[in-house]
Amino acid sequence: MRGKKMWGRKRHALVDSAGSLLAIKVTGAQCSDLQGGQALLQPLQERFPRMQTVWGDSHYGGQMILWLKLHLGWSMQTVKHFKVPKRGILVPEGEEVDWDKLVPQGFQPLPKRWVVERSFAWITRWRRLCRDHEGLPASSEAFIMLSASLRMLIRLAPPSPL
Known part of the structure; x- marks a missing residue:
């Protein structure tokens, strides 16, 4: 990357169903999703024994x-993207098709994925985290955990109206 001092980063996050950040792992862009996911989830088996x-x-x-x-005894559910076929859809002759159900129109949030995307949106509202200013992945992780901790504190004890 010409002239860039900072290479790309990937953020692998584990959030609960409410969107609270449980763990974060920042890796270089050259790291595969498999390697990043393993680095994120391996140390969490003892912290979350009830996770299935x-x-x-x-x-x-x-x-x-x-x-x-x-390795962990957990099952994984993946969220698949809906792809519109390029050549059309084969329909038997005489069969009625509800095209609205078959091909969704407009924006369709993917189930379960929007929870993580919402958490990343909350994190990037912090000015420091909207860009990657940190030199080390560990310092990026620390600032992300700080922002998530403050977000959880605000949710637990909202500011009192004075």
Whole structure:
């Protein structure tokens, strides 16, 4: 990357169903999703013993599902993207088709994925985290955890109206 002093980063996050950040792992862009997911989830087995199912994007499928089952004993559900076929859809002659159900129109939020995207939106509202100013991934993780901690504090004890 010409002239850039900072290479790309990937943020791998584990959030609960309410969107609260449980763990974060910042890796370089050259790191695969499998490696980042393993680095994120491996130390969490002792912290979350009751966890059974992890939801993830389709990039975390395949080998990640097998690794989770073998090493941590967790199952993984992946969220698949809807892709409109390029050549059309084969429909038997005389059969009625509800095109609104078959091909959704407009913006369709993917189930479970919007929870993580909402958490990333809350994190990037912090001026320091909207860009990656940190030199080390560990310092990026620390600032992300700080912003998530303050977000949880505000949700627990909202400011009192004076």
